[in-house]
Amino acid sequence: MKTIFGPINSRRFGSSLGIDLSPALKQCNFDCLYCELSPSATVDIQSNTVDIPTIINELKEHLDDKIDVITLTANGEPTLYPQLSELIDEIDKIKNKTETLILTNSATLVDEKVFNSLLKLDQVKLSLDAISEDVFKKIDRPHVSIHVENIVEKVIKFSKAYKGKLFIEILFVYGLNDTKSEIKKLNEVLLQLDVDRIDLGTIDRPPAYPVSGISYKELHEASLEFDSTLPIHIASRVHAEPNNSSYTKEEILNTLDKRPLTMEDVNLLFDEDSKNRLYVLINESKIIKKIVGNLEFLILHVNEKRKLKK
Template identity: 80%
Template sequence: MQTIFGPINSRRFGSSLGIDLSPALKQCNFDCLYCELAPTATVDAQSHTVLVSQIINDLKQHLDAKIDVITLTANGEPTLYPNLDELIDAIDAIKNKTQTLILTNSATLVDDKIFTTLLKLDQVKLSLDAISDDVFKKIDRPHANIDIKNVITNVQEFSKMFKGKLFIEILFVHGLNDTKEEILKLNDALLSIDACRVDLGTIDRPPAYPVMGISYKELHEASLLFDSSIPIHIASRVHAEPNNSEYSDEEILNTLDKRPLTMDDINLLFDDKSKQRLNILIKNSKIVKKVVGNLDFFIPDANLKRKLKK
């Protein structure tokens, strides 16, 4: 079972080598409307886990000096991985100058053990989509007993203690958290969070549910509602540097399963041989196009069918 995917030229974090801490299935304490994975019932613990030794062996085969960040992510929420503390220590022992990064929805920061474990990382990206309880539940569809007020309190505390780079991501969904009222509540919360960057984004990949993003103009207008002291950044695809690596058929399918790509992304990531393999996979209907707004994403046919079943 493959735990490593990429490297991917991340719009915000450089050359990123991903570690999927739940490669077998989606395991998450949220079922976000905008998630690019298929809808799934929420959980508060992983039932299927991968050994730390397997992850480290896989990582050693792919890690090189060109990688900027080793990104801990998952088909779901990576902090549900029960051996996270041990894994981070093992990665630290072999990473050299490469940074460690986790992409988390913030909810498990209420757990003291996870809070302490995340302090070991070089970079942490926390999601914070809403402050109001009703908006939070509509967008993020959290597991039972997750209290957004407790989450925010722990995010604020974590930001004071964390010595690495802390990023906050807010993803706007049309008609839900894009109101002036909710944005001002987010602003008030962010004034008590020490983050080096707050990324404002919207839906730009095929979502699990029939929801829409907002326009760049609307993102810009939202950014103006935040206090000037908050390091707001509007996430975009521009100015990415080409990687042009070779991918096998399996690596192409695995990468697109984890992160649907546009042709612009593919031109940045794949070398000519990999593009030829991609075209054959498309011709054989193993990879299909999915339109989101005015962008065409390439996605494995099996992934699309999983979403349609839901």
Template identity: 55%
Template sequence: MKPAKYRTIFGPIPSRRFGTSLGIDLSPGKKQCNYDCLYCELAASKPVDRIENPPSVDEIVTELTSALEEHPDIDVITITANGEPTLYPFLDELVDRIDAIKNGYKTLILTNASTIHRPEIQRTLAKLDTVKLSLDCVTPECFKKLDRPVESVDLQAIVEGIRNFRTIYNGEMVLEILMVKGINTADREIEAFNRILPTLGADRIDIGTVDRPPAYPIEPLSYAELHRIAQKFDPSLPIHIASRHKAKEAKGSFSDEEIVSTLQKRPLTMEDIETLFDEESLKRFQRLLAAKKIETKKVGAVTFYGTDFSKQKVKNS
């Protein structure tokens, strides 16, 4: 097997949500996370609250500089980890060093939001172009069952931290909810989301399901199931269904009036539309779009289609 060229850099990886990404792994070769989520694609492990033997900032920046020369046609530099990247002890210095060499590329971090209540973490994340925060649950019972955090992590502090972070952050804030059947899909959990999510100011809220082998025995939801769940969220929320699982049975026939009504209630992506609409409905949609009865808004690499974005919380990128 050919040895990896870089220890901390991987990709580029195409992403439908963020564009082509060059990744930075702050915990190469070992899972180090303060969660042990049921759906994690990494092996089950005891949650920890620190990264041991982290790579140096110099090593990361040297590798990143070389990788950017090798792969100039990317959209975003993504900070992540085999675990939780905000546990990396030199994150603020690293972000500053990346800013000095990024040369127009956007920067993104994928975090579980467990440390977002800390002022120093907020100040660091505020320097990034896009921050994606996981928020699988907003009730303590669900949170403990699904995300299985280390004892020091507090859900209420996370929610308040996200709300406070939004007041200082001018970039693109994306929330991600990984749906697990029977845990955070229950009506009481959706009702709790509908009380909390409108107060957080997310630019986009991605809901998805398991699409890689998980650490624990859980089953993915179909696209049709995700769509039914999406319909239960507050219609003012910028919900985006992020799923590789498509269902033929989801396709249906929609009149012009039904298409407009559907998009009034919930902006959809083209991926959603092509999954939900049959061939004739797609033709009707295209005619409505050409007639400017349907509007578009882009958030990151995702374009939403709706009818009146002035009344909906989907912001321009």
């Protein structure tokens, strides 16, 4: 079974060539409500694996200089792959300027070997959907051995030790982790992290269980609940209907002071007159553009030193 897929044009990460470390079946330590894969029992080890030479040979066939990132993922959790550290070393030998990225649910950071393996990657995306143990168990349905307080401790430690590009992803499920109390707890943890970007998302594929996401408007409102110094980005465009609201110049500056926006956000939130006011502020250098990962944000010039930096 093929382990390589893509390349896929990812808005957040660029041209991505994927490596599925569990191509034959779902092997995960979570059984998330929102997962696009069918429900399955959680596991803490991979019983079905692909050997490293097979992966590397397939990667060589598809890798070229147009690929921005080689993305380690899986039908499940990629860090359960038992030879992850050795695989990363072999990929590093052939990747040239292409960067390595892993998409992980963060739970195995409690394993020192996994923790150290991820330090070798160019980019890491950690998921963190909840801080409260009860909410965490409802959304992510983890293996019995996993507790969110241990994950949070290691996520904080990893963010301090890691030298590459670090991203956090929070996926909101309606009625579970979208409450002000849970967002407050997430905010308190996020303020302790050194990260490049925090992506807020919601359900945008058919989920494993009968749950629903929240709207773009609700995501935007949730983003304003987080501290203004955090590099928040709304990653999901589910149900993103244009708001077309009118903003004065002062309101535009106040909005960007609270939360940097991409032009996609602007196109959804602003009417045409407001966009023209925005362009005037850009020409006056009161608003500048800042690249973070593969995304371009609009921020206040006076906030350049405190926004969007690790």
